[in-house]
Amino acid sequence: MIFQWLNNQILRMDWLSNLVKWFVEEVLGLNMAERFGGSLHFFIYDVIKIFILLSVLIFTISYVQSFFPPERTRKILGRYKGIGANIFGALLGTITPFCSCSSIPLFIGFTNAGLPIGVTFSFLISSPLVDLASVLLLASIFNWKIALAYVLVGLILAVFGGSLISFLKLEKYVESFVFQHRAADLPQEVLTIKTRLQIAKDGVTDIIQKVWLYILIGVGIGAAIHNWIPESFVTAVLGQDKWYSVLLATIVGIPMYADIFGTLPIAEALVTKGVGIGTALAFMMAVTALSLPSMILLKKVVRMKLLLVFAGIVTVGILIIGYGFNAFGGFGL
Amino acid sequence: MVIKVLGSGCTKCKKLEANTKEAISALGVQADVIKVTDMTDIMAYGVMKTPALVVDEVVKIMGRVPTVEEIKTLLSSL
Numbered sequence: 001m002i003f004q005w006l007n008n009q010i011l012r013m014d015w016l017s018n019l020v021k022w023f024v025e026e027v028l029g030l031n032m033a034e035r036f037g038g039s040l041h042f043f044i045y046d047v048i049k050i051f052i053l054l055s056v057l058i059f060t061i062s063y064v065q066s067f068f069p070p071e072r073t074r075k076i077l078g079r080y081k082g083i084g085a086n087i088f089g090a091l092l093g094t095i096t097p098f099c100s101c102s103s104i105p106l107f108i109g110f111t112n113a114g115l116p117i118g119v120t121f122s123f124l125i126s127s128p129l130v131d132l133a134s135v136l137l138l139a140s141i142f143n144w145k146i147a148l149a150y151v152l153v154g155l156i157l158a159v160f161g162g163s164l165i166s167f168l169k170l171e172k173y174v175e176s177f178v179f180q181h182r183a184a185d186l187p188q189e190v191l192t193i194k195t196r197l198q199i200a201k202d203g204v205t206d207i208i209q210k211v212w213l214y215i216l217i218g219v220g221i222g223a224a225i226h227n228w229i230p231e232s233f234v235t236a237v238l239g240q241d242k243w244y245s246v247l248l249a250t251i252v253g254i255p256m257y258a259d260i261f262g263t264l265p266i267a268e269a270l271v272t273k274g275v276g277i278g279t280a281l282a283f284m285m286a287v288t289a290l291s292l293p294s295m296i297l298l299k300k301v302v303r304m305k306l307l308l309v310f311a312g313i314v315t316v317g318i319l320i321i322g323y324g325f326n327a328f329g330g331f332g333l
Numbered sequence: 334m335v336i337k338v339l340g341s342g343c344t345k346c347k348k349l350e351a352n353t354k355e356a357i358s359a360l361g362v363q364a365d366v367i368k369v370t371d372m373t374d375i376m377a378y379g380v381m382k383t384p385a386l387v388v389d390e391v392v393k394i395m396g397r398v399p400t401v402e403e404i405k406t407l408l409s410s411l
Contacts (some may be wrong), residue, residue, distance in 0.1 A: 069396050070381040104372060109381035177373065189394070199397050206345070 011051050011140040019048040020045040039227040046219045046265050053140060054211075054261060055204050057133040060096075063201030064132075068095055069189075070106055073123075074113050083114070083163055086122040090158035093126030094151075107301050110176050117174060117306075118166025123313060126158035129289045134260045141268045142277075149325070150281060159186045164313055165306075171175035173306035191274075214262030222265035231273045246322035249279045250315060254285025260288045278325030285318045334364045334411070337400040339375045339395075349398050356404035364408075390398035 008014045010177065020041055024030050030037035065318075073092045080088050110120040130151050138147035238245045267280040290311055297305055336353060340346025350368065363408050369375055369387075378387060382396035386404070393407055 025396045066397075071379070071395075074381070105376060105383065108372070108376050109379075112376075195399075195403070196398075198400065202398060274341070 007139075007144075011136065012029075013045075013052070013140070016049055016052075017041075017045050020048070028239070039223040042226045043219055043223040044268075046222065046268075047216065049140070050215055050261060050265070051212075053137055054133065054215075055208065057136055058204045058207050059200045061132050062200040064198055065095060065203070066191060066199045068092065070134035072108060074110055074115065077110070077115055077119055077123075078113065079125045083159065085119045085161045085206070086162045087155075087168070089119040089162060090126040092125040093158060094130045094132065101258070102113045102221060104297055104301055107298070108313045111174060111178050112180075113290075116166050117171055118162040118164070120162075121161025121165045122158045124181030125289060126149075126155060128238075128260075128294075129158065129285060130154040131260075132231060134264075137261065137264055141264055142271070145238065146277065146281075153281075153324075154285070156222070157289075157314070157321065160318055161310075161313045165309065168309065170306045170309060173303040175301050176304065178301050208323070210238050211259045211261055214258045215265075218258065218262030219265040222269035225266065225269035225273060234270065234273040238275045238279055240279070242325055245279045246282045246319055246326065248320065249283035250286045250318050252313065253283045254290045254311075255292045256287045257291035257293050259285050260284060263287045276326040278327070279324040281325055282318050285321065289314050289318070300311065334362070334389050335367065336364050337367045337369050337386060337387040339362055339369045339374060339378060339380055339387060341370050342377070343365075343383065345398050346384040349386060352398065352401045353404055354399045355384065356408060359401070360405055362408060 021032060023044070024037050024041045025032055028037075028040070030040065032041055044264055076092065077085055077088055107120055107124070110123070111117055135151055137145050138150055236242075238249060263284045267284050270283070271277060271280050294306060295311065298310075302310075336357070338346060338350045338353060342347065350366065353366055355367070364399075375383065375385070378385065378392050380392060380395045384398060386393050386399070386407075387397035388411065390406070399407070
Protein backbone atom coordinates (compact mmCIF):
# COMPACT_ATOMS: atom_id res chain seq x y z
CA MET A 1 0.00 0.00 0.00
CA ILE A 2 2.67 2.47 1.03
CA PHE A 3 4.84 1.35 -1.87
CA GLN A 4 1.88 1.84 -4.20
CA TRP A 5 1.30 5.35 -2.88
CA LEU A 6 4.99 6.31 -3.11
CA ASN A 7 5.12 4.83 -6.59
CA ASN A 8 2.10 6.83 -7.73
CA GLN A 9 3.18 10.10 -6.16
CA ILE A 10 6.94 10.08 -6.69
CA LEU A 11 7.45 8.02 -9.80
CA ARG A 12 4.20 8.58 -11.67
CA MET A 13 3.76 12.03 -10.14
CA ASP A 14 0.00 11.87 -9.73
CA TRP A 15 0.18 15.14 -7.79
CA LEU A 16 1.63 16.80 -10.87
CA SER A 17 -1.05 15.34 -13.09
CA ASN A 18 -3.70 16.75 -10.76
CA LEU A 19 -1.95 20.10 -10.57
CA VAL A 20 -1.77 20.37 -14.36
CA LYS A 21 -5.41 19.23 -14.58
CA TRP A 22 -6.39 22.05 -12.22
CA PHE A 23 -4.32 24.50 -14.28
CA VAL A 24 -5.84 23.42 -17.60
CA GLU A 25 -9.43 23.32 -16.32
CA GLU A 26 -9.61 26.17 -13.83
CA VAL A 27 -6.98 28.66 -15.00
CA LEU A 28 -7.27 28.17 -18.75
CA GLY A 29 -10.92 27.13 -18.61
CA LEU A 30 -10.48 24.22 -21.03
CA ASN A 31 -12.32 20.93 -20.94
CA MET A 32 -9.97 18.01 -20.42
CA ALA A 33 -12.36 15.69 -22.21
CA GLU A 34 -11.96 17.75 -25.34
CA ARG A 35 -9.08 17.34 -27.73
CA PHE A 36 -7.22 20.54 -27.11
CA GLY A 37 -7.45 20.43 -23.32
CA GLY A 38 -6.47 16.78 -23.31
CA SER A 39 -3.39 17.30 -25.52
CA LEU A 40 -2.33 20.31 -23.51
CA HIS A 41 -2.54 18.32 -20.29
CA PHE A 42 -0.55 15.45 -21.79
CA PHE A 43 2.11 17.85 -23.08
CA ILE A 44 2.57 19.97 -19.93
CA TYR A 45 2.41 17.02 -17.56
CA ASP A 46 4.79 14.80 -19.55
CA VAL A 47 7.35 17.52 -20.21
CA ILE A 48 7.55 18.57 -16.55
CA LYS A 49 7.58 14.97 -15.34
CA ILE A 50 10.32 13.86 -17.71
CA PHE A 51 12.52 16.86 -16.94
CA ILE A 52 12.17 16.40 -13.16
CA LEU A 53 12.83 12.66 -13.30
CA LEU A 54 15.65 13.09 -15.77
CA SER A 55 17.49 15.68 -13.67
CA VAL A 56 17.28 13.63 -10.49
CA LEU A 57 18.19 10.40 -12.24
CA ILE A 58 21.07 11.75 -14.30
CA PHE A 59 22.55 13.36 -11.20
CA THR A 60 22.49 10.07 -9.29
CA ILE A 61 23.68 8.03 -12.23
CA SER A 62 26.53 10.38 -13.14
CA TYR A 63 27.73 10.10 -9.55
CA VAL A 64 27.73 6.29 -9.74
CA GLN A 65 29.32 6.43 -13.18
CA SER A 66 32.26 8.45 -11.90
CA PHE A 67 33.39 5.19 -10.25
CA PHE A 68 33.36 3.35 -13.58
CA PRO A 69 35.35 5.23 -16.22
CA PRO A 70 35.88 3.22 -19.42
CA GLU A 71 39.47 2.47 -18.41
CA ARG A 72 38.22 0.62 -15.35
CA THR A 73 35.48 -1.14 -17.32
CA ARG A 74 38.12 -2.41 -19.69
CA LYS A 75 40.20 -3.76 -16.81
CA ILE A 76 37.22 -5.52 -15.25
CA LEU A 77 36.21 -7.06 -18.57
CA GLY A 78 39.72 -8.35 -19.19
CA ARG A 79 39.32 -10.72 -16.24
CA TYR A 80 36.45 -12.67 -17.75
CA LYS A 81 36.31 -15.18 -20.56
CA GLY A 82 33.62 -16.54 -22.88
CA ILE A 83 30.00 -15.72 -22.23
CA GLY A 84 30.88 -14.41 -18.76
CA ALA A 85 32.74 -11.56 -20.44
CA ASN A 86 29.71 -10.85 -22.63
CA ILE A 87 27.43 -10.76 -19.59
CA PHE A 88 29.74 -8.37 -17.77
CA GLY A 89 30.10 -6.30 -20.94
CA ALA A 90 26.34 -5.95 -21.14
CA LEU A 91 26.01 -5.16 -17.42
CA LEU A 92 28.81 -2.59 -17.43
CA GLY A 93 27.18 -1.07 -20.50
CA THR A 94 24.25 -0.08 -18.30
CA ILE A 95 26.40 1.97 -15.91
CA THR A 96 29.28 3.20 -18.04
CA PRO A 97 28.91 6.70 -19.41
CA PHE A 98 28.23 6.49 -23.07
CA CYS A 99 27.11 8.54 -25.97
CA SER A 100 27.49 7.65 -29.61
CA CYS A 101 30.22 10.30 -29.91
CA SER A 102 32.49 8.23 -27.65
CA SER A 103 31.81 4.88 -29.27
CA ILE A 104 34.90 5.05 -31.49
CA PRO A 105 37.52 5.61 -28.77
CA LEU A 106 35.77 2.99 -26.66
CA PHE A 107 35.78 0.51 -29.49
CA ILE A 108 39.47 1.09 -30.23
CA GLY A 109 40.42 1.12 -26.56
CA PHE A 110 38.64 -2.12 -25.79
CA THR A 111 39.72 -3.94 -28.94
CA ASN A 112 43.40 -3.14 -28.89
CA ALA A 113 43.60 -4.07 -25.23
CA GLY A 114 42.82 -7.59 -26.39
CA LEU A 115 39.15 -7.82 -25.54
CA PRO A 116 37.25 -10.01 -28.03
CA ILE A 117 35.14 -7.83 -30.35
CA GLY A 118 32.05 -9.79 -29.29
CA VAL A 119 32.47 -8.46 -25.74
CA THR A 120 32.88 -4.92 -27.05
CA PHE A 121 29.70 -5.34 -29.08
CA SER A 122 27.80 -6.64 -26.05
CA PHE A 123 28.83 -3.40 -24.39
CA LEU A 124 27.97 -1.27 -27.41
CA ILE A 125 24.50 -2.81 -27.68
CA SER A 126 23.52 -2.52 -24.03
CA SER A 127 25.03 0.90 -23.41
CA PRO A 128 22.54 3.08 -25.32
CA LEU A 129 19.70 0.60 -24.88
CA VAL A 130 19.57 0.03 -21.15
CA ASP A 131 20.47 2.45 -18.43
CA LEU A 132 19.17 3.16 -14.97
CA ALA A 133 17.37 6.32 -16.02
CA SER A 134 15.40 4.55 -18.73
CA VAL A 135 14.36 1.82 -16.30
CA LEU A 136 12.87 4.28 -13.82
CA LEU A 137 11.22 6.29 -16.58
CA LEU A 138 9.65 3.12 -17.99
CA ALA A 139 8.41 2.27 -14.51
CA SER A 140 7.00 5.78 -14.20
CA ILE A 141 5.23 5.84 -17.55
CA PHE A 142 4.18 2.19 -17.75
CA ASN A 143 4.82 -0.03 -14.74
CA TRP A 144 7.57 -1.97 -13.01
CA LYS A 145 6.87 -5.23 -14.85
CA ILE A 146 7.42 -3.59 -18.21
CA ALA A 147 10.52 -1.76 -16.96
CA LEU A 148 12.14 -4.94 -15.66
CA ALA A 149 11.12 -6.92 -18.73
CA TYR A 150 12.69 -4.23 -20.92
CA VAL A 151 15.99 -4.41 -19.01
CA LEU A 152 16.02 -8.18 -19.09
CA VAL A 153 15.41 -8.53 -22.82
CA GLY A 154 17.81 -5.65 -23.51
CA LEU A 155 20.58 -7.42 -21.62
CA ILE A 156 19.79 -10.76 -23.26
CA LEU A 157 19.96 -9.10 -26.67
CA ALA A 158 23.35 -7.58 -25.80
CA VAL A 159 24.80 -10.83 -24.46
CA PHE A 160 23.43 -12.93 -27.28
CA GLY A 161 24.33 -10.46 -30.05
CA GLY A 162 27.89 -10.07 -28.77
CA SER A 163 28.36 -13.83 -28.36
CA LEU A 164 27.15 -14.42 -31.89
CA ILE A 165 29.65 -11.88 -33.23
CA SER A 166 32.42 -13.67 -31.27
CA PHE A 167 31.26 -17.02 -32.58
CA LEU A 168 31.33 -15.82 -36.20
CA LYS A 169 35.00 -14.77 -35.78
CA LEU A 170 34.66 -11.41 -37.48
CA GLU A 171 37.89 -9.88 -36.18
CA LYS A 172 39.25 -9.68 -39.71
CA TYR A 173 36.59 -7.12 -40.56
CA VAL A 174 37.93 -4.64 -38.04
CA GLU A 175 40.06 -1.92 -39.65
CA SER A 176 43.73 -2.75 -39.07
CA PHE A 177 44.68 0.63 -37.57
CA VAL A 178 42.53 -0.23 -34.57
CA PHE A 179 45.15 -2.78 -33.48
CA GLN A 180 48.15 -0.55 -34.15
CA HIS A 181 48.44 1.62 -31.08
CA ARG A 182 48.15 -0.40 -27.97
CA ALA A 183 46.59 2.03 -25.56
CA ALA A 184 48.63 2.73 -22.48
CA ASP A 185 47.24 1.52 -19.20
CA LEU A 186 46.63 4.58 -17.09
CA PRO A 187 46.29 4.62 -13.33
CA GLN A 188 42.78 5.55 -12.29
CA GLU A 189 42.30 9.04 -11.00
CA VAL A 190 41.36 9.28 -7.35
CA LEU A 191 38.45 11.69 -7.17
CA THR A 192 37.13 13.58 -4.18
CA ILE A 193 33.43 13.64 -3.32
CA LYS A 194 33.40 17.30 -4.34
CA THR A 195 34.72 16.43 -7.80
CA ARG A 196 32.21 13.59 -8.15
CA LEU A 197 29.36 15.95 -7.25
CA GLN A 198 30.71 18.39 -9.84
CA ILE A 199 30.77 15.56 -12.41
CA ALA A 200 27.16 14.70 -11.50
CA LYS A 201 26.09 18.33 -11.91
CA ASP A 202 27.91 18.65 -15.24
CA GLY A 203 26.26 15.40 -16.32
CA VAL A 204 22.79 16.86 -15.74
CA THR A 205 23.44 20.09 -17.67
CA ASP A 206 25.20 18.22 -20.41
CA ILE A 207 22.42 15.66 -20.96
CA ILE A 208 19.58 18.17 -20.62
CA GLN A 209 21.25 20.40 -23.22
CA LYS A 210 21.60 17.42 -25.51
CA VAL A 211 18.10 15.95 -25.19
CA TRP A 212 15.64 18.75 -24.38
CA LEU A 213 14.66 19.21 -28.00
CA TYR A 214 14.13 15.48 -28.53
CA ILE A 215 11.94 15.39 -25.43
CA LEU A 216 9.79 18.30 -26.59
CA ILE A 217 9.42 16.75 -30.06
CA GLY A 218 8.74 13.32 -28.57
CA VAL A 219 6.10 14.60 -26.16
CA GLY A 220 4.61 16.73 -28.95
CA ILE A 221 4.22 13.69 -31.18
CA GLY A 222 2.90 11.75 -28.19
CA ALA A 223 0.29 14.44 -27.48
CA ALA A 224 -0.75 14.45 -31.13
CA ILE A 225 -1.16 10.67 -31.19
CA HIS A 226 -2.94 10.83 -27.85
CA ASN A 227 -5.74 13.14 -28.89
CA TRP A 228 -5.74 13.86 -32.62
CA ILE A 229 -5.04 10.64 -34.44
CA PRO A 230 -8.07 8.34 -34.34
CA GLU A 231 -7.58 5.07 -32.50
CA SER A 232 -8.97 3.18 -35.46
CA PHE A 233 -6.18 4.53 -37.65
CA VAL A 234 -3.43 3.68 -35.15
CA THR A 235 -4.70 0.15 -34.59
CA ALA A 236 -5.18 -0.35 -38.32
CA VAL A 237 -1.49 0.36 -38.89
CA LEU A 238 0.14 -0.83 -35.69
CA GLY A 239 -2.54 -2.92 -33.98
CA GLN A 240 -1.52 -6.03 -32.12
CA ASP A 241 -3.39 -8.26 -34.55
CA LYS A 242 -1.47 -6.93 -37.53
CA TRP A 243 1.45 -9.24 -38.26
CA TYR A 244 3.50 -6.41 -39.75
CA SER A 245 3.12 -3.99 -36.83
CA VAL A 246 6.40 -4.90 -35.09
CA LEU A 247 8.28 -4.99 -38.38
CA LEU A 248 6.96 -1.56 -39.33
CA ALA A 249 7.77 -0.05 -35.91
CA THR A 250 11.31 -1.44 -36.08
CA ILE A 251 12.02 -0.30 -39.62
CA VAL A 252 10.71 3.19 -38.89
CA GLY A 253 12.73 3.32 -35.68
CA ILE A 254 16.14 2.17 -36.92
CA PRO A 255 17.35 5.22 -38.86
CA MET A 256 15.93 7.61 -36.28
CA TYR A 257 18.30 9.13 -33.83
CA ALA A 258 16.72 10.08 -30.56
CA ASP A 259 17.27 9.52 -26.95
CA ILE A 260 15.15 6.98 -25.10
CA PHE A 261 13.70 9.91 -23.16
CA GLY A 262 12.25 11.42 -26.30
CA THR A 263 10.96 8.04 -27.46
CA LEU A 264 9.08 7.09 -24.30
CA PRO A 265 6.19 9.57 -24.62
CA ILE A 266 5.55 8.35 -28.17
CA ALA A 267 5.48 4.75 -26.98
CA GLU A 268 3.22 5.77 -24.10
CA ALA A 269 0.70 7.40 -26.42
CA LEU A 270 0.82 4.46 -28.84
CA VAL A 271 0.07 1.96 -26.09
CA THR A 272 -2.94 3.96 -24.85
CA LYS A 273 -4.22 3.81 -28.44
CA GLY A 274 -4.22 0.04 -28.41
CA VAL A 275 -0.79 -0.67 -29.89
CA GLY A 276 0.79 -3.86 -28.52
CA ILE A 277 3.43 -3.44 -25.85
CA GLY A 278 5.82 -5.52 -27.95
CA THR A 279 5.39 -3.12 -30.88
CA ALA A 280 6.06 -0.13 -28.61
CA LEU A 281 9.15 -1.77 -27.08
CA ALA A 282 10.46 -2.72 -30.54
CA PHE A 283 10.08 0.90 -31.63
CA MET A 284 11.96 2.22 -28.58
CA MET A 285 14.74 -0.34 -28.92
CA ALA A 286 15.16 0.30 -32.64
CA VAL A 287 15.42 4.06 -32.10
CA THR A 288 17.95 3.81 -29.27
CA ALA A 289 20.11 0.83 -30.26
CA LEU A 290 20.59 1.59 -33.93
CA SER A 291 20.76 4.93 -35.64
CA LEU A 292 22.32 6.36 -38.77
CA PRO A 293 24.77 8.66 -36.94
CA SER A 294 26.14 5.86 -34.78
CA MET A 295 26.44 3.54 -37.77
CA ILE A 296 28.37 6.18 -39.71
CA LEU A 297 30.76 6.51 -36.74
CA LEU A 298 31.22 2.76 -36.40
CA LYS A 299 31.94 2.50 -40.12
CA LYS A 300 35.24 4.25 -39.41
CA VAL A 301 36.53 1.32 -37.39
CA VAL A 302 34.85 -1.73 -38.89
CA ARG A 303 34.26 -2.92 -42.45
CA MET A 304 30.82 -2.91 -43.98
CA LYS A 305 30.35 -6.66 -43.52
CA LEU A 306 30.77 -6.54 -39.73
CA LEU A 307 28.60 -3.44 -39.55
CA LEU A 308 25.82 -5.21 -41.43
CA VAL A 309 26.14 -8.33 -39.27
CA PHE A 310 25.88 -6.14 -36.17
CA ALA A 311 22.86 -4.24 -37.48
CA GLY A 312 21.31 -7.49 -38.69
CA ILE A 313 21.66 -9.28 -35.35
CA VAL A 314 20.26 -6.33 -33.40
CA THR A 315 17.34 -5.92 -35.83
CA VAL A 316 16.40 -9.61 -35.70
CA GLY A 317 16.74 -9.53 -31.91
CA ILE A 318 14.40 -6.54 -31.65
CA LEU A 319 11.87 -8.23 -33.94
CA ILE A 320 11.92 -11.40 -31.81
CA ILE A 321 11.48 -9.33 -28.64
CA GLY A 322 8.62 -7.34 -30.19
CA TYR A 323 6.70 -10.37 -31.47
CA GLY A 324 7.47 -12.24 -28.25
CA PHE A 325 6.01 -9.52 -26.06
CA ASN A 326 2.94 -9.19 -28.25
CA ALA A 327 2.39 -12.94 -28.21
CA PHE A 328 2.92 -13.36 -24.48
CA GLY A 329 1.46 -9.99 -23.55
CA GLY A 330 -0.86 -11.91 -21.25
CA PHE A 331 1.70 -11.69 -18.42
CA GLY A 332 -0.40 -8.76 -17.35
CA LEU A 333 2.14 -6.33 -18.78
CA MET B 334 55.48 23.52 -20.06
CA VAL B 335 53.44 21.99 -22.83
CA ILE B 336 49.76 21.39 -22.20
CA LYS B 337 47.71 19.31 -24.57
CA VAL B 338 43.93 19.26 -24.72
CA LEU B 339 42.74 15.96 -26.17
CA GLY B 340 39.35 15.82 -27.82
CA SER B 341 37.79 15.65 -31.24
CA GLY B 342 36.03 18.98 -31.05
CA CYS B 343 33.05 18.41 -28.78
CA THR B 344 31.70 21.26 -26.64
CA LYS B 345 33.32 19.78 -23.54
CA CYS B 346 36.73 19.91 -25.21
CA LYS B 347 36.29 23.59 -26.01
CA LYS B 348 35.26 24.21 -22.43
CA LEU B 349 38.37 22.41 -21.17
CA GLU B 350 40.57 24.45 -23.50
CA ALA B 351 38.98 27.69 -22.30
CA ASN B 352 39.31 26.72 -18.63
CA THR B 353 42.95 25.74 -19.16
CA LYS B 354 43.82 29.03 -20.84
CA GLU B 355 42.09 30.92 -18.07
CA ALA B 356 44.03 29.01 -15.42
CA ILE B 357 47.31 29.67 -17.22
CA SER B 358 46.77 33.40 -17.50
CA ALA B 359 45.57 33.60 -13.89
CA LEU B 360 48.73 31.85 -12.71
CA GLY B 361 50.88 33.83 -15.11
CA VAL B 362 52.85 30.73 -16.12
CA GLN B 363 54.51 30.17 -19.46
CA ALA B 364 52.77 27.33 -21.26
CA ASP B 365 51.87 26.26 -24.76
CA VAL B 366 48.36 24.91 -25.22
CA ILE B 367 48.07 22.44 -28.07
CA LYS B 368 44.84 20.84 -29.24
CA VAL B 369 45.03 17.17 -30.20
CA THR B 370 42.06 16.16 -32.33
CA ASP B 371 43.29 13.09 -34.22
CA MET B 372 41.70 9.96 -32.80
CA THR B 373 44.77 7.73 -33.11
CA ASP B 374 46.91 10.38 -31.40
CA ILE B 375 44.38 10.59 -28.58
CA MET B 376 44.27 6.82 -28.25
CA ALA B 377 48.07 6.69 -28.02
CA TYR B 378 47.75 8.38 -24.63
CA GLY B 379 45.45 5.60 -23.47
CA VAL B 380 42.50 7.94 -23.16
CA MET B 381 39.12 6.45 -24.00
CA LYS B 382 36.87 9.23 -22.90
CA THR B 383 37.50 12.78 -23.96
CA PRO B 384 38.17 15.50 -23.08
CA ALA B 385 41.53 14.91 -21.45
CA LEU B 386 44.32 17.15 -20.21
CA VAL B 387 47.96 16.20 -20.77
CA VAL B 388 50.73 18.19 -19.09
CA ASP B 389 54.27 17.55 -20.33
CA GLU B 390 53.16 14.26 -21.88
CA VAL B 391 51.52 12.98 -18.68
CA VAL B 392 47.74 12.44 -18.67
CA LYS B 393 46.39 14.38 -15.72
CA ILE B 394 42.65 14.43 -16.29
CA MET B 395 40.38 12.43 -18.52
CA GLY B 396 36.70 12.11 -19.28
CA ARG B 397 35.63 15.28 -17.54
CA VAL B 398 35.95 19.05 -17.52
CA PRO B 399 37.77 20.31 -14.42
CA THR B 400 37.05 23.79 -13.07
CA VAL B 401 39.51 26.63 -13.53
CA GLU B 402 40.38 26.35 -9.83
CA GLU B 403 41.21 22.67 -10.15
CA ILE B 404 43.49 23.27 -13.12
CA LYS B 405 45.23 26.07 -11.24
CA THR B 406 45.90 23.75 -8.29
CA LEU B 407 47.06 21.04 -10.66
CA LEU B 408 49.46 23.29 -12.56
CA SER B 409 50.92 25.03 -9.53
CA SER B 410 51.62 21.71 -7.79
CA LEU B 411 53.94 20.65 -10.62
